Amino acid sequence: MNDKELLMLLKSDSERGLAQVIGQYGAYVHKVAYTRLRDVCSREDIEEAVSDVFLMFYNTGKKTSFDMRSVQAVLSVIAKRHCINIFRKQCRHEKTVGYDDLENIIADDESDNTDLIEAIKQLGEPDSLIIIRKYYLGQKNIEIAKDLGMNISTLNMKISRGLKKLKKILEEGM
DSSP states (O other), X not given: OOHHHHHHHHHHOHXXXXXXXXXXXXXXXXXXHHHHHTXXXXXXXXXXXXXXXXXXHHHHHHHTTTOOSOHHHHHHXXXXXXXXXXXXXXXHHOOOOOHHHHHHHHHTSSSOOHHHHHHHHHTOTTHHHHHIIIIISOOOHHHHHXXXXXOXXXXXXXXXXXXXXXXXXXXXXX
């Protein structure tokens, strides 16, 4: 069904029209949401964002009597703006801890992490910082890469190599 037919259906039977829009553009909206939110939201949050986008589309259409030129264009704008807003909210709620406090946080853990802490320190900078931020603080890769001024693929490679080095250091120490 093309956009003109969808708009006619939305005008005549908005509920059936919305079901058709969801069926036709659901994967597209999900892709937009997943691309923008995968690093800061869970799958459930992304699904909720997709549902919100279709609800916003429906409410906007009702207010304007579905007088729009393109369903895809309106959905695209709503999806992108909504996902940007969610992304910004998620980034504001992230907790940050200073690097100097990290050792105290790790030391407060119930288990004995002395060997692990020493092994992480042996990785050197920036590998030790990356491992601590990712696995102890739970920060997202994209956030770490942005803060350290590096490409996300470079960061991913550093994490992979850092974990291999860490494993080797821990095995040699045993």
